[in-house]
Amino acid sequence: MVLEGLGKALRQVLTKVSRSNTVDEALISEVARDIQRALLQADVSVQLALELTNRVKARASSEKPPPGGGVRDFLIRIIYEEIRSILGAERNFEVRPKRVMLVGLFGQGKTTFAGKLARYSQKKGVRADLIAADVHRPAAVDQLEQLARKVNAGFYANRSERRPDVIAREAVERLPATDLLILDTAGRSNLDPELIEEIRKCKETFRPDEVLLVLDAAMGQAAGRSAESFHKAVGLTGVVLTKLDGSAKGGGALSAVARSGAPILFIGTGEHIEDLEKFDPTRFVSRLLGMGDIQSLLERFEALEDRAEAEKAARNLMQGKFTLKDLYTQIDSLTKMGPFSKILSFLPGLAGAKIDEGQVQATQERLRAYRVIMDSMTREEMRDPHIIKGERVQRIARGSGHRPQEVRALLKYYEQTRRAAHGLASNRKLRRQMERQLTAGGGPLSD
Numbered sequence: 202m203v204l205e206g207l208g209k210a211l212r213q214v215l216t217k218v219s220r221s222n223t224v225d226e227a228l229i230s231e232v233a234r235d236i237q238r239a240l241l242q243a244d245v246s247v248q249l250a251l252e253l254t255n256r257v258k259a260r261a262s263s264e265k266p267p268p269g270g271g272v273r274d275f276l277i278r279i280i281y282e283e284i285r286s287i288l289g290a291e292r293n294f295e296v297r298p299k300r301v302m303l304v305g306l307f308g309q310g311k312t313t314f315a316g317k318l319a320r321y322s323q324k325k326g327v328r329a330d331l332i333a334a335d336v337h338r339p340a341a342v343d344q345l346e347q348l349a350r351k352v353n354a355g356f357y358a359n360r361s362e363r364r365p366d367v368i369a370r371e372a373v374e375r376l377p378a379t380d381l382l383i384l385d386t387a388g389r390s391n392l393d394p395e396l397i398e399e400i401r402k403c404k405e406t407f408r409p410d411e412v413l414l415v416l417d418a419a420m421g422q423a424a425g426r427s428a429e430s431f432h433k434a435v436g437l438t439g440v441v442l443t444k445l446d447g448s449a450k451g452g453g454a455l456s457a458v459a460r461s462g463a464p465i466l467f468i469g470t471g472e473h474i475e476d477l478e479k480f481d482p483t484r485f486v487s488r489l490l491g492m493g494d495i496q497s498l499l500e501r502f503e504a505l506e507d508r509a510e511a512e513k514a515a516r517n518l519m520q521g522k523f524t525l526k527d528l529y530t531q532i533d534s535l536t537k538m539g540p541f542s543k544i545l546s547f548l549p550g551l552a553g554a555k556i557d558e559g560q561v562q563a564t565q566e567r568l569r570a571y572r573v574i575m576d577s578m579t580r581e582e583m584r585d586p587h588i589i590k591g592e593r594v595q596r597i598a599r600g601s602g603h604r605p606q607e608v609r610a611l612l613k614y615y616e617q618t619r620r621a622a623h624g625l626a627s628n629r630k631l632r633r634q635m636e637r638q639l640t641a642g643g644g645p646l647s648d
């Protein structure tokens with residue numbers, strides 16, 4: 202497994218947390234120290250490691266688990282979230298007919314990746330073609346041709362042409378537009394003006410959908426600076442980190458590139474054509490920490506939090522306090538949890554009622570639109586909907602892509618619900634019934 206050392210150390214931390222009897226300052230400090238050591242050993246920068254562990258400490262002492270969550274599992278979740286946060290944004294590389302241009306310095310793994318990407322693409326049903334634009338080394342063209350043969354991909358080269366941009370243009374003219382075209386370019390020992398010029402010219406004629414920088418993970422933290430300077434010089438859509446298999450210090454490269462803002466799309470995990478992984482930061486961390494366990498823990502917390510929010514909304518409703526924010530939470534729960542599953546079970550008299558499915562459908566669609574409209578409101582408007590008039594209605598309508606009538610319909614719906622809530626709150630018998638429902642449904646799920 203990639204970054205085995207880091208994974209092992211982090212799993213030990215989690216075991217320590219789940220075996221401890223209590224979560225106190227001493228344990229949190231110890232755990233923070235362990236995490237810091239593990240990150241530094243994986244070459245994550247001192248600053249980043251410090252920031253991360255400080256956040257773990259601060260959150261562990263200030264945040265509270267949702268009812269039924271358990272403090273140990275809560276601490277584990279905080280650790281998971283913070284480690285996940287240093288791996289940057291998730292971006293999906295879509296396999297479809299398009300043009301991909303590879304750039305990078307010598308020996309970073311460009312040509313190897315070209316072959317791997319061709320295999321990856323063909324496995325997903327899109328034929329790939331490899332284009333040899335490394336004009337400086339004849340051996341590079343042969344290497345690419347062999348790879349093309351190995352994965353049964355198309356291949357284009359022009360051994361008598363010295364200008365890579367001309368080759369790129371020829372390839373686009375000759376190869377089918379229904380394929381994924383992969384342009385393998387030449388590298389140099391550093392990003393000098395000549396290399397920049399060559400890449401720019403290629404980009405102009407090839408007009409790629411993606412410009413991917415291929416970087417060797419053994420560069421460690423320096424990979425971040427490299428990604429930044431390539432991005433500034435030629436513009437990137439993503440980064441491929443290679444040789445993560447061989448590098449115990451891959452954590453430095455991963456976190457530094459993530460911090461540069463360029464999304465990491467793939468990681469190379471070996472010399473073989475199959476040794477390629479789509480980089481999914483969430484899955485990557487889950488695997489480092491022990492996939493199955495962490496996944497079910499996260500899902501459990503999500504369910505607990507949904508319920509805590511739904512309960513809060515119901516409590517506010519009971520007390521006659523009902524803001525647009527509560528309505529939003531309610532709608533969110535309704536649309537997320539499926540047809541009227543939770544909130545309605547809190548409402549007396551409705552739990553066992555017969556509901557017309559078509560009507561449910563229409564209602565859910567309307568509620569979904571309301572949620573989108575509320576996403577265009579300011580915090581102030583959510584707190585105090587009475588200020589939403591005139592120009593505000595227009596702005597919210599424009600921002601959410603709905604008509605002003607729909608915004609007004611939402612405000613009307615809110616007002617009706619609020620009135621109903623108010624009526625409910627003053628009905629003592631109903632109140633008590635609801636309170637009983639809340640307590641009955643509010644026990645811990647497990648633990």
Ligand code: GDP
Pocket residue numbers: 305306307308309310311312313314388415443444445446447468469470471472476
């Ligand atoms: P280029 O100069 O950027 O085109 O680099 P190459 O694709 O020719 O690769 C340089 C060397 O790195 C070759 O020996 C490859 O086998 C090796 N290589 C490339 N990717 C990986 C990887 O993910 N893991 C390992 N272990 N070696 C790799």
Ligand code: MG
Pocket residue numbers: 311312313335341
């Ligand atoms: Mg090459």
